[in-house]
Amino acid sequence: MQPFELPPFYLPYPARLNPHVQSAREHTTAWAREMGMLEGSGIWTQDDLDAHDYALLCAYTHPDCSAEELDLVTDWYVWVFFFDDHFLEEFKRSRDQAGAKAYLDRLGQFMPVHPTGDVPEPTNPVEKGLADLWARTTPSMSVGWRTRFVECTEHLLEESRWELANISEGRVSNPVEYIEMRRKVGGAPWSACLVEHAAGAEVPDAVAASRPLRVLRDCFADAVHLRNDLFSYQREIEEEGELSNGVLVFEKFLGYDTQRSADAVNDLLTSRLQQFENTVFTELPPLFEEHRLTPQERLAVGAYVKGLQDWQSGGHEWHMRSSRYMNGATRGSEPELGVFHPGPVGLGTAAARLGLTPEMLGARVRTFTHVPFQRVGPTALPEFYMPYQLRLNPHLDSARSSCVEWSHRMGFLAPQPGLAGSGLWTEKQLIGFDFPICSAGIDPDGSAADMDLSSGWLTWGTYGDDYLPQIFGRTKDLTGAKAFNERLNAYMPLDCGETPLPTNPVEKGLADLWHRTASPMTDGARQEFRATVQVMTASWIWELANEIQHRIPDPVDYIEMRRKTFGSDMTMALARISHGQAVPPEIYRTSPMRALENSAQDYACLLNDIFSYQKEIEFEGELHNCVLVVQNFLNCDRVTAVAIVNDLMTSRLQQFEHLVAVELPALFDDYGLDAQARQVLGAYVVELQDWMVAIVHWHRVTRRYPESELGHTSAVRPQLIRPTGLGTSAARILSLRGA
Secondary structure (H helix, E strand, O other), rough: OOOOOOOOOOOOOOOOOOOHHHHHHHHHHHHHHHOOOOOOOOOOOOOHHHHHHHHHHHHHHHHOOOHHHHHHHHHHHHHHHHHHHHHHHHHHHOOOOHHHHHHHHHHHHOOOOOOOOOOOOOOEEEEEEEHHHHHHHHHHHHHHHHHHHHHHHHHHHHHHHHHHHHHHHHHOOHHHHHHHHHHHHHOOOHHHHHHHHHHOOOHHHHHHHHEEEEEEHHHHHHHHHHHHHHHHHHHHHHHOOOOOHHHHHHHHHHHOOOOHHHHHHHHHHHHHHHHHHHHHHOOHHHHHOOOOOOHHHHHHHHHHHHHHHHHHHHHHHHHHHHHOOOOOEOOOOOOOOOOOOOOOOOOOHHHHOOOOOOOHHHHHHHHHHHOOOOOOOOOOOOOOOOOOOOOOOOOOHHHHHHHHHHHHHHHOOOOOOOOOOOOOOOHHHHHHHHHOOOOOOOOOOHHHHHHHHHHHHHHHHHHHHHHHHHHHHHHOOOHHHHHHHHHHHHHOOOOOOOOOOOOOOOOOHHHHHHHHHHOOOOOOHHHHHHHHHHHHHHHHHHHHHHHHHOOOOOOOHHHHHHHHOOOOOHHHHHHHHHOOOOOOOOHHHHHHHHHHHHHHHHHHHHHHHOOOHHHHHHHOOOOHHHHHHHHHOOOOHHHHHHHHHHHHHHHHHHHHHHHHHHHHHHHHHHOOOOOOHHHHHHHHHHHHHHHHHHHHHHHHHHOOHHHHHHHHHHHHHHOOOOOOOOOOOOHHHHHHOOO
């Protein structure tokens, strides 16, 4: 018996089959036997390989490549699935974490980025297969692609230890942690790199790390993994004792039964596919122009996008046919009369077979038809989990006075001549906001100068976040906003030299803060800190672009961008930089350290969303709030959504505690850190704890969010913003009902 019925899937692209599938079967069978993966391996037999039919997977996911390329790609997938099963038998079942680490560390030696790199002699089928594949794959690709592929492969291998550790502890991850880690261990980013090779369409280095390409990769990866979780639930949970499965994660976190959890996972899968589509149509064209890509480079990105789409469709088709997975009892496979029939076939009829159910359509409509400025009233605050104690800096009072005086000098508290809407704050409001009390908790042991600087950055960041939608949002001037953001770079010169004459308070404040902050830094630290400021200000443009579309963000995209809009990386970078060279910089890039920072950031960001809900939804017409995102995604009321967001906050903080207690000590041992480095990192953990508890305290005392402080704006509240044009009549009906 299946544990649930497979839900109806969103399938926007038809699956196609490569005509070379049979020759790939014959080739890869011979190759697997030559590598030692079949008879005698103790993992697979010939019958296993035939039943799994990885050649069929690759023929569906790469329908247009040549026979030779299909052979190569199929061999890669045979290798990666063999690795997964081999690792299960050798290390997961025995819980041998030390052996797993040694095994995985050695595999990295078989992937030299530069062709002159030596490789050791293989000692097992996994090593032998990797050495052979690397030699056949890399000669035609650039160093940039090899570097990306090595990183993806190492993530895939290394994060198998994370799965093993969770099994050993009987620990089911929270949803955010699961999505982030599943990308690495699940291997879909690795598949995306192979798409570049198979399509002969290498992504230009100039845009490979850009937000649009990153989002496309992440959406692709999440959709592939969530689909696999639905099909593999029975095998992984009931037969293998796995804990890394999205359906199980939703069961544990949301308290849903298995069927409802499967449906929720499918909803998230649909949302990620639709985020992919939105990114292609709204973010790629501007990216091409901004980076002045050549026609060939644009064609390469287009071919890459098509390759990812082919993979999604083909991967689904293979899951429906492979004996490796549960693929019977598919709910919705026989549509009821009057819903969506299979419809016509032939050229131009794919849209008739999208598999759109009324539920899918409802979710998509909700995403674009939220009625802004609805009366919602104050939010009942839940009990927040916070195990750390607040400490306040003794220089708080002087910082308060300095903050007001500095804000006057920067022009934050007065309208700017000729700049409509620039009078954002009054002195009374600024005093009520009380940014220095947040700084006092974040840095309880800092000097008076440290307090002034920290308070200044919090004030500037909040002012900038208010300024951009006020100046550019009302006119939907995305071009002007991008030009404004680009100009900010001139006020952060890496040599701390002269800057242009500021034209607005945001530029003036940044120039002042940059000079005081960056002057004592090393060149490397200055560059790192500048990048964190750029990430924050660029995220404001993302918010504005969504506002112009009137689109509630996809849940995963929202969480990941919220860290940036909150300025979390910027404030954490200041703490890291103050540690000097005592800690190797690569430590901060490790998975446990990034997870530690991300979990702390998510706790603070989600807390802010609960406190700011009324201000943003009722008074500002905002769409970027996790409570609203959850309401839209789960189609639930605010009370339920607040409870879910609070549960997510709690789970993220508990993950922070788990990382500190379990994963960081293991990381320190792995890298052989000395006592000084361990002491510095221990102090950094305390700084993150101070950061979180300070933000909780600030939200409780600030006058930025109470209704009594917001009511004076109701007289000038903008009129309801309703979409207009072809196809928007339903939105106007909803607006009338909401009004």
